[in-house]
Amino acid sequence: MRATLSRARSACVALMLGGTLTGCAVGPDYSGPPRLDMPSHWSARSTSRRQTGTLDRWWLRLRDPMLNRLIEQAVEANPDVAKAKAVVREARATVQQTSAGLFPSVSGSASVTDNKTSSGSASAVVDSAPYTLHQGSFDSSWELDLFGGTQRNIEAAVRGAQSADEDLRDSLVTLIGDVAAYYVEARGYQARIALAQRTSVSQRDTEKLTRSKYEAGSGNAVDLAKATAQAASTEANVPTYQAALAADIHRLGILLGRPPDGVAALMARTAPVPAPRMPLPTGLPADLLQSRPDVASAERKLAQATAKIGAAEADRYPAVSLTGSVGTSALRAGDLAKYSSVSWSVGPSVTVPVFDAGKRQATVRIAEAQRDQAFATFHSTLLTALEDVENALVSLSQERVRATKLTEAAKNYREAAKLSRSLFETGSASFIDVLDAERSLYSAEDSLIQSKVSAAKDYISLAKALGGGWSDPVDVATPIIVDGNTGPHMREALK
Template sequence: MSRAGWACAALMLGSALAGCAVGPDYAGPPRLALPSHWSTSTAPHRDAGRLDRWWLRLRDPLLNRLIEEAVEANPDVAKAKAVVREARATLQQTAAGLFPSVSGTASVTNNKTSAGSSSVLVDSAPYSLHQASFDSSWELDLFGGTQRGIEAALRSTQSAEEDLRNSLVTLIGDVAAYYVEARGYQARIALAQRTAVSQRDTEKLTRSKYEAGSGNAVDLAKATAQAASTEANVPTYQAALAADIHRLAILLGRPPDGVASLLARSAPVPAPRMPLPTGLPADLLMSRPDVASAERKLAQATAKIGQAEADRYPAVSLTGSVGTSAIRAGDLAKYSSLSWSVGPSITVPVFDAGKRLATVRIVEAQRDQAFATFHSTLLTALEDVENALVSLSRERVRATKLSEATKNYREAARLSRSLFKTGSASFIDVLDAERSLYSAEDSLIQSKVSAAKDYVALAKALGGGWSDPVDVSRPIIVDTNTGPHLREAQK
């Protein structure tokens, strides 16, 4: 039977044996005032759509590959899986409290007795005594304390599973964001190098004019300085690119240079064209794993109140034992050698100076803390979505304007260079046009990166992430030779 099956069986058995429970019953997520729609939306969207594998909308095969590998190899995800395994084992351990416990003992002893008066001592012949016994105990869950403990453990398991999902949402978003940044820096490096080549051509033209006597040293110095200034940007961008590549490798569970070869060739900045289904603000209660985890922790804290409250009531246990002893092992099963006892026992808390009541007050305060955390997490989730929606919509407007500016600056640079060659324009016009074109093109690249990162941030804020089942059963470390064996020297 699975762990979940044991928990269900335990709850059913407890319900059959104990008809009452103490402490508050959790009635589901608290009702909080939520907006009916997002501020950037003209009307609420009734269908939240699917956010599973949202990164496929970026249409980048290498990014898809990196995300697949990160899900399998990221250390933080592996840790979250181990937490889920721990929570499930704790649930099974807690559910065992509804069942009787039985232990058995067996022994064989060599015996010899002596008897007699002060003047005569008689020794009996040595004999072996075989003994066996079974002891059992069963604490009845009359006030539902054990059931409350199982509820708390079950909700802790559900919270751990949501934390795992949250780790995946965060991981996938981080991989996508760093990948977009890396492609952006590659584009900015290429732009700087391309612009520097053009500016060196302008420098050569200015030098030719200077040497022919139609130019001046000031124009030549400015042309040389502008080209050098553009070239100076390249090392800065290369360092930032290396940092993003190193971070991507770490997210994939590799050494810092583990993905450098995969990103050696430049590629365009991913540009999503399909909008994300935003749904309604209330959808975050289910779609955001951090919100769902906080809600499960609130449910867990509520169950712990009943668990502490039940400890203030009497505890009733059934105990029993069966024992047998014989000179020969074959006689152990004979009725004449059997002894047994069975009966109930009750433990009543009489005086503890308010200790148990204080425990109840402690867990009540912890429940209030869990509620405040849930409320804060939900508000933060709403804020994340609103910020991402506004940033994405405004960045798209900005990109449109920058694209228009770049187009006109490119034409202005072409005309100014052409007029400068014929002597119809000053070098200041060329210098200003080239500087403006480079700034506009660089800003356009940054805008594309920002728009893609805003898209990623929106997907994360909406709780989009991994949809396939995650195998948490495999431990990180697989122990061997765990049975009885000779102990080796410690290393």
């Protein structure tokens, strides 16, 4: 290790002497994350054949114009997305700020002072006549990036900006998925409310029929009580569903950057639960390294942490700066440009770390440990992404099977309820048969609605897990707050 360090220092000294200083750097060069074991295909798929296609604007596959409209408005106004845009602007400004370290800095100063001097002893003091002194100067300094410390800092800043871009994309993936999921839930509750209301009307008709039989002497009080109770039980579900519907609508309003009731008017008219039919292109597991923004962001943070090791390592080497100054002074402003009043200085300065009790070495070790943390985070994020896709694939596949069975069950229960009611009206069936058939039909139809909601949400979860999101350009240059009157002005009273 010492021999390697000595050779590196010797190489850089040779570059200094030869005047080719731009290529010298210390610390590890990032060439990508360490190789990780990746599955060759998704285990939830019966075949390893890759499904090609794009995930851009995947929500259009849900074929719901209202949802498309809400997502576009959410992208424009969501506070979390606005915050992510501000983080991108900050990261890009940091790149600009860090890049300035490669260039000299120059400052100028000027002064005009009235002066008076006195000289002599205690017994004889001679005062000079007052005079005005005009002075001007320019000072410059330039720290040479001999060992690449500034370049490593720029490298870290650039990779931090790339990570911020991916974080913005991740916030859009999350936002779009959340808007779609809450929208589907809301439509599901609207469908369940409508079903409960329709069913309760039918059950009240059964109650009336039972009451008529009871009053005619062909029924009994037990059947009447059960008919009344079943209708009331179904009606009792409506307030619960309405409260859940309101909560989903309120959440949609917040996601769109509005008050909780900001989309209530838009959601007042009911619509079917979105039912996607086109499959999503799942690609290969390795595609997540690029398609999942949280994985891509974690990888950029790993690259950033690697660059910071080089910056810390460069601090252990000598620092060379070039400084210069030009000054002039005169009793009259017109004499400032005369050579006799001009003074100047220029020359290099070298700072060599001699003893710091291991502080700089510890800084390198800290950077190395932070790089390992960044890799662990990247690895964990990638594994979580793989898990998300596998879970979504299984859930979506099994929910579709469940929906098929529930559709069959609802169809048969509907026929059974119709037949049992007809037989009951003619006295060929007991009221228990009618009661059981109506209860089973309502339960099957309600479960079918929930299954449609679950299937749509599983579809949305799969799109999120695969990294599908907004593909259009996003304006990050416009700040949230635009300040005015920022030039010199009278300060207002504190508020």
